[in-house]
Structure formats: structure tokens, C-alpha cells
Amino acid sequence: MRFRDYIALGWDQLRRRKVVTLLCVMGIAIGSASIVVALAFGESISHYSTKQMSYYLKTDEITIMNQNGGSADGSNGELNEFGLTKQKLNMIKELPHVKSAASFADVGSMPFIVDDTKTGMVSIVATELSTLPDFGHEFQQGVPIDQDNVIVLSYTATVGLRDWQTSLTDGGRRQQSQLEQDIIQGREKAPIVPYPLYRKQIRLQKTINLPDGTVKTLEFPVRVVAIGKREEGMSDRGVFFSQKQAYISPGLAQQIRDAEAAVTGKNQRTGNAENQFDTVQVKIDNAANVEKTDKLIQSLKLRTSNNLSRQESMSKEFAIVRIIFGGAGLFILFVASISIVVAMTMSTHQRRRQIGIMKVLGANLKQIRNMFVVESALLGVMGGLAGILFAYWVIWGINVILVQTNPAGSAEAEIMFISLWILPLGMFFAIMTGVMSGIFPAIKASRTDALTAIKRE
Structure with a gap:
């Protein structure tokens, strides 16, 4: 058949x-x-x-740490061959499979004033602003640009602003502290209505205690050019209490350091501002190429880290x-x-x-x-x-x-x-x-x- x-x-x-x-x-x-x-x-x-x-662990990224604690210059004023420099950063950008590379330096926390009525606090990081989208940052308003007189804010930085005059009094500080306790205990809902900061000028403040016991406040006016998106799934309480992040250019960060050094008389960080950063983040085109690129970066006498082991x-x-x-x-x-x-x-x-x-x-x-x-x-x-x-x-x-x-x-x-x-x-x-x-x-x-x-x- x-x-x-x-x-x-x-x-x-x-x-x-x-x-x-x-x-x-x-x-x-x-x-x-x-x-x-x-x-x-x-x-x-x-x-x-x-x-x-890949999103949270950044398996397609390599972190390079500065072995001199954030300065490319040695303690004796001479360039350290193991430190991060602008020249090495440019070499890294030219390596195969590198999509983007950016330096990051912690500037510290600074209060700001907007419209002469509201005040807030942000943790500032200096970086090449135009590279932020390459590292997963999304923005609901504006686009980061590389200028020294601008600032990029996270969504959380627009929430929880206080009245400026009231915040200066002990009663205002007690009222704010009580509100935070009520939110923690569940007696109050977190106020999450964002304050309109996009395209507004805000004044960053740096308070310096002088040796003679006096206090001097420095102000740095900047314009908000971009505001990040709110993270999906983040609760109102999380938005209210999460870190308020801001990004400025390395040039503005150096201006802040120079102004502080001029007032205190201390030379905090010498050298070119372009060479003064804590870490460098490198974005690779594919996680499969991370290990090979990591070895090339290490050949520049730099200390690197990645999350490949956790991914495996x-x-x-x-x-x-x-x-x-x-x-x-x-x-x-x-x-x-x-x-x-x-x-x-x-x-x-x-x-x-x-x-x-x-x-x-x-x-x-x-x-x-x-x-x-x-x-x-x-x-x-x-x-x-x-x-x-x-x-x-x-x-x-x-x-x-x-x-x-x-x-x-x-x-x-x-x-x-x-x-x-x-x-x-x-x-x-x-x-x-x-x-x-x-x-x-x-x-x-x-x-x-x-x-x-x-x-x-």
C-alpha cells in the first residue's frame, strides 16, 4: 500500500x-x-x-573608577598615569563597540530658589549633559544641551518644594518635619504636584562657613533645560522621599569650585576642569562585547567594573x-x-x-x-x-x-x-x-x- x-x-x-x-x-x-x-x-x-x-544592572555598561579619589592629578601636582584624564576618555570613545562615554563627578547637595518664593534641595552631578539619553535617561520636557549655564532636573526634584521664607524659620522647619512624619505614618498623603520649573531660572546656593565665624552664601543662576520622566511604578510616597537629582556641565562644576576656593582661600582641586571627575561610564553596543572592551580599557591602566558575572x-x-x-x-x-x-x-x-x-x-x-x-x-x-x-x-x-x-x-x-x-x-x-x-x-x-x-x- x-x-x-x-x-x-x-x-x-x-x-x-x-x-x-x-x-x-x-x-x-x-x-x-x-x-x-x-x-x-x-x-x-x-x-x-x-x-x-540590562536596564537595572546596566550589563552593557562599563564603569571606570578614578584611582586618585576623583582627581586626575596626583597629590604632588603631577599627572598620575593611573588616573582618569580627558585624553584617556577620548581614546575610550574611539574604541570599537563603544556607543558613548561620559564622565561623572559628584558636586554635592545644594539648595536652590525659584521665583523668589520656592526652595528645594538637589544632589548635583557634573557630566556631559548631551550624553544623558545614551545612558537611559528619558525626559518629559526639554532636551539636555552642553552649556555651562543650564541644569537638568529629575522629576523628583520638581516635587516637594517649600515656601522659601517659611523654610527659614524654626516654625517652618518643624512644620515640614511634621508633614514628613505624617506621610511616613500614613496620616497624610504625599504632595506630588510638580512645580513648573521647565525653562525657568533657578539660583543654586552654596553656603560657606568662613574661619572668622561668618557665613557667606554664593549663588549660581542656571536655567532648567530638561526635566526627567517619572519612573513607572513609583509610588507617590516614593516620589516625595526619593533623591532629588540634578545634572550640570563640568565647566559649571569648576566655576562652583573656583568660587568656593576664592572665598575660602583654599585651592580645592587644581588642574583642568575637563580632567576632574570621579568615574567614567562607557556604553557598549552589545553586552556580548563588554568583556573584550573591558580588557582594552584596562590596558590604559584604568580600573574597571561591570555586571557580566551577575548576568551569567x-x-x-x-x-x-x-x-x-x-x-x-x-x-x-x-x-x-x-x-x-x-x-x-x-x-x-x-x-x-x-x-x-x-x-x-x-x-x-x-x-x-x-x-x-x-x-x-x-x-x-x-x-x-x-x-x-x-x-x-x-x-x-x-x-x-x-x-x-x-x-x-x-x-x-x-x-x-x-x-x-x-x-x-x-x-x-x-x-x-x-x-x-x-x-x-x-x-x-x-x-x-x-x-x-x-x-x-
Whole structure:
């Protein structure tokens, strides 16, 4: 018989036994859907976690620490070959796979005044402002530009501003402290209405205690050119109490140092402002190129760090998760195969007369076995197709639940997906389950004695 004849015979038998066929197909469908969903779970969790690791752990970034505590100049005034310099930074920017590189220097916390009525406090970092978007900073207003008279604020820096005159009095400070305690204890809601600072001029203040006991306040007027986005999922309380971050140019940071040195008479940081920074962040085009680029940077006599080791550790853990999910799916498929063996064995018993007649008419053992195996394979194909459709429905339902329960928005909630490579694998296991489940009934059918079967009927 030709293969087409086997398929025709098998399909005819499946149509005759609709109930048994439906039950077998449902068993394989559930098993193959379990395989597909399990592999999709592992793949989706791995993909989503890798994406989150890349965002939070910055696995595609390299941090370079200054070995002189933040200055590229040695204590004796001579350039230290192990320190961070503008020349080395320019060399790093020219390395292969480097997307961006920027220096960062901590300027400290400074209060500011806006509109002569409101005051706030920000922690200031000096960096090349135009590089902030390269390192994951997003802005809801404005765009950072490299100028010395501008400032970039985080969203949290626009929240929690106080009345300037009231904050100078003891009563005002007590009132602010009491408000913070009420928010911590849950008696009050955190006020999170942002103050409109975009494109406004604010005055940074630097208070210096002089040796003679007097106090001098320096002011540095700057214009707000960009305000960062609020982090998704951050609570109102988190916004109110989180760090108020601000970014200025290295040139403005040097102006602040020079002004402070002129008042105190101390030379705090000598040298070119372009060489005075604490760390350098390097963005790599792909995490796979981090290790190679890290070695090139170390050849410049610089100390580096990255999160590759943590990523590798977590990747091994995700591989274990995939194995567990896949094993669970295989177990369910194995349970489903038992029902097929039982159904096909019962079918063999019911079809003894048919088998006996086929043998009398000249059918050999191989043809009898092939007929049952093809019939089982057809069950596997139908069960596999039904299982794939069922798996898509399950994944869709999970995503709907995530969308409804995730306050951050539907785009971030749809993390479950089925990769294309999973589909043929699911079909393969479904067909193999059908074929393997049909081998025993096929062997039993081929051993049926023709004359005995016909006489019993």
C-alpha cells in the first residue's frame, strides 16, 4: 500500500470512532499545549528578565573608577598615569563597540530658589549633559544641551518644594518635619504636584562657613533645560522621599569650585576642569562585547567594573527554570500518551475481525503495523495543532490578566510570548507521542490470528 492509502484508512477509522478520537486528540492537545506554554514561560521569563537586568544592572555598561579619589592629578601636582584624564576618555570613545562615554563627578547637595518664593534641595552631578539619553535617561520636557549655564532636573526634584521664607524659620522647619512624619505614618498623603520649573531660572546656593565665624552664601543662576520622566511604578510616597537629582556641565562644576576656593582661600582641586571627575561610564553596543572592551580599557591602566558575572549567574538560573518548565510539560504529555495507548488497544480489540479479513486478503504484518502507526500519527498531528491553538489562547489570557493587574500600563505587562522555534518542537512531541503510543497496539494487532478472529466474530 502507498502512504496515501494508509492516511485514507487511518482517517476513515478516526471518523468512525468520533468519541475515542476526540478524547485522544484532547489528551495530546493538553500535553502539547503544556509543552508549548512551559517553553514559552521559560523563554518569556528569560527574555523579560534579561531586558530588566540590562536596564537595572546596566550589563552593557562599563564603569571606570578614578584611582586618585576623583582627581586626575596626583597629590604632588603631577599627572598620575593611573588616573582618569580627558585624553584617556577620548581614546575610550574611539574604541570599537563603544556607543558613548561620559564622565561623572559628584558636586554635592545644594539648595536652590525659584521665583523668589520656592526652595528645594538637589544632589548635583557634573557630566556631559548631551550624553544623558545614551545612558537611559528619558525626559518629559526639554532636551539636555552642553552649556555651562543650564541644569537638568529629575522629576523628583520638581516635587516637594517649600515656601522659601517659611523654610527659614524654626516654625517652618518643624512644620515640614511634621508633614514628613505624617506621610511616613500614613496620616497624610504625599504632595506630588510638580512645580513648573521647565525653562525657568533657578539660583543654586552654596553656603560657606568662613574661619572668622561668618557665613557667606554664593549663588549660581542656571536655567532648567530638561526635566526627567517619572519612573513607572513609583509610588507617590516614593516620589516625595526619593533623591532629588540634578545634572550640570563640568565647566559649571569648576566655576562652583573656583568660587568656593576664592572665598575660602583654599585651592580645592587644581588642574583642568575637563580632567576632574570621579568615574567614567562607557556604553557598549552589545553586552556580548563588554568583556573584550573591558580588557582594552584596562590596558590604559584604568580600573574597571561591570555586571557580566551577575548576568551569567542569573542566566544559569533561568536555564534551570526552562528545564523545570519543560520537564513539567513532558510529564503531562506522558500522562496523555497513556490514554492513547489504552484507546488504541481497545480499538485493536474491537477491530479483530477487520484485521483478520485483511490478513486473509493478503495483508502482511508490516502493513497492519503501519496502518495503526499512521492512525496514531494522525491523532498526534490533530492533537498538536489543537494544542498550539490552545497554547496561544492560554498565553493571550495570561497577558490579559497582566494588563489588568499591572498599573504601569499594558505595554510593559505583555511579557508572555511564544517564539517560532517552540511551535515545531511542540508539533514534534505531539506526533512522536502519537506514534510511540501506537506502536504497542500496532504490534498487538499484527499478531492477531486471522482465522480465530473471524470465527469469534
